[in-house]
Amino acid sequence: MRFFHLSDLHIGKHLHYYNLAKDQEMILSQIVERAEEYRPDAIIIAGDIYDKTVPSGEAYQLFDAFLNQLSELSPVIPVMIIAGNHDSADRLQYASAFLEKHQIYVSVMPPLAQEEYLKKITLKDEYGEVDFYLFPFMKPGYVRHLFEDENISDYETAFRLMLEREALDATRRQVLVAHQFFVNAGQAPETCDSEQLSIVVGGLDAIDISVVKDFDYVALGHIHGAQKLGDGKVRYCGTPLKYSVSEEKHRKSISLVTLGEKGTDLQVEEIPLEPMREVRRIKGQLSEVMGAATQENRHDYVSITLTDDKETFHQKELLEEVYDHILEVIVDNARTRNILEQMSGEEKLQTPLEAFREFYQMMQQQTLSAEEEEIMQQVMEKIDYEAN
Numbered sequence: 001m002r003f004f005h006l007s008d009l010h011i012g013k014h015l016h017y018y019n020l021a022k023d024q025e026m027i028l029s030q031i032v033e034r035a036e037e038y039r040p041d042a043i044i045i046a047g048d049i050y051d052k053t054v055p056s057g058e059a060y061q062l063f064d065a066f067l068n069q070l071s072e073l074s075p076v077i078p079v080m081i082i083a084g085n086h087d088s089a090d091r092l093q094y095a096s097a098f099l100e101k102h103q104i105y106v107s108v109m110p111p112l113a114q115e116e117y118l119k120k121i122t123l124k125d126e127y128g129e130v131d132f133y134l135f136p137f138m139k140p141g142y143v144r145h146l147f148e149d150e151n152i153s154d155y156e157t158a159f160r161l162m163l164e165r166e167a168l169d170a171t172r173r174q175v176l177v178a179h180q181f182f183v184n185a186g187q188a189p190e191t192c193d194s195e196q197l198s199i200v201v202g203g204l205d206a207i208d209i210s211v212v213k214d215f216d217y218v219a220l221g222h223i224h225g226a227q228k229l230g231d232g233k234v235r236y237c238g239t240p241l242k243y244s245v246s247e248e249k250h251r252k253s254i255s256l257v258t259l260g261e262k263g264t265d266l267q268v269e270e271i272p273l274e275p276m277r278e279v280r281r282i283k284g285q286l287s288e289v290m291g292a293a294t295q296e297n298r299h300d301y302v303s304i305t306l307t308d309d310k311e312t313f314h315q316k317e318l319l320e321e322v323y324d325h326i327l328e329v330i331v332d333n334a335r336t337r338n339i340l341e342q343m344s345g346e347e348k349l350q351t352p353l354e355a356f357r358e359f360y361q362m363m364q365q366q367t368l369s370a371e372e373e374e375i376m377q378q379v380m381e382k383i384d385y386e387a388n
């Protein structure tokens with residue numbers, strides 16, 4: 001049994017001020033091409049299909065076109081989708097009965113009633129059957145009412161109890177699809193800036209991988225860098241594109257998982273994805289940064305750090321003549337380091353006027369004149385008046 005493991009598409013996402021629709025359209029087509037080439041027996045998408053709970057029309061169209069292209073492959077490849085924490089259950093559920101006719105299986109909520117169970121899809125290969133269990137993103141509060149005798153306060157207990165009520169059979173080949181924060185004996189996965197993890201007090205959202213030890217493979221979403229937890233049966237496949245500068249060094253890919261006979265070793269191949277534009281950091285003096293541009297790299301998404309001691313007003317304009325997708329320009333020199341040092345001191349509560357005075361001093365190396373002070377006073381009063 002060979003299947004693609006994907007997650008965290010975050011369709012509709014922006015990178016700083018750039019709409020990534022074209023990049024996403026291109027990468028989704030690439031996934032369809034790879035599906036045509038590798039002919040997996042199934043495609044798993046482990047949550048966070050959309051970036052927002054209310055996706056834009058453009059985002060819907062992108063995902064719709066993707067599913068449409070996949071369903072046109074013949075013979076058809078079953079697709080299994082779960083909701084992540086960024087998805088809205090209702091919206092992802094839309095047309096799911098119709099989609100099932102095309103072997104696109106969508107699960108948006110864990111079982112909420114006593115008679116409900118996880119959606120299970122059974123596929124066959126030369127070694128027999130494989131059960132895929134779809135377990136969408138869950139908070140303990142969603143399922144607490146199913147266990148009246150238990151006092152559930154953490155994700156791990158809720159997740160374990162939810163699996164215990166399933167008719168799991170460890171003698172069969174079983175794959176779990178989930179979207180949670182898994183840890184290996186207290187060791188957390190490596191995270192990055194685009195996940196926007198809401199920190200749960202006391203790490204109550206962490207689920208240890210021992211809870212899922214009876215599965216032959218656990219296809220996870222939620223963490224945006226591809227990585228395995230433990231011996232490799234529990235894996236995050238990562239996003240198909242870099243969604244923050246912190247992912248500069250990531251190699252984005254499709255995970256191709258090959259599940260052999262029960263008890264034999266699993267194989268995971270990372271099929272590289274080639275983005276329309278790279279996401280890179282460049283650091284140096286203005287002249288060096290300008291000189292580093294080539295025909296190939298000047299269209300990349302770049303985060304530029306300038307180290308010149310002398311700052312000019314035109315540096316952004318100069319850079320924009322060379323690089324056409326600048327994410328940010330950061331100045332890292334003696335002056336900015338000095339400011340950072342000053343700011344790292346005790347934080348104080350300031351009035352807007354006090355804050356402006358300090359800002360002015362920092363930028364101009366001089367204090368406000370009496371006249372300027374007077375004008376700012378009036379501006380602040382006007383803002384205050386209009387805000388109330």
Ligand SMILES: [Mn+2]
Binds near residue numbers: 048084086222
């Ligand atoms: Mn995500």
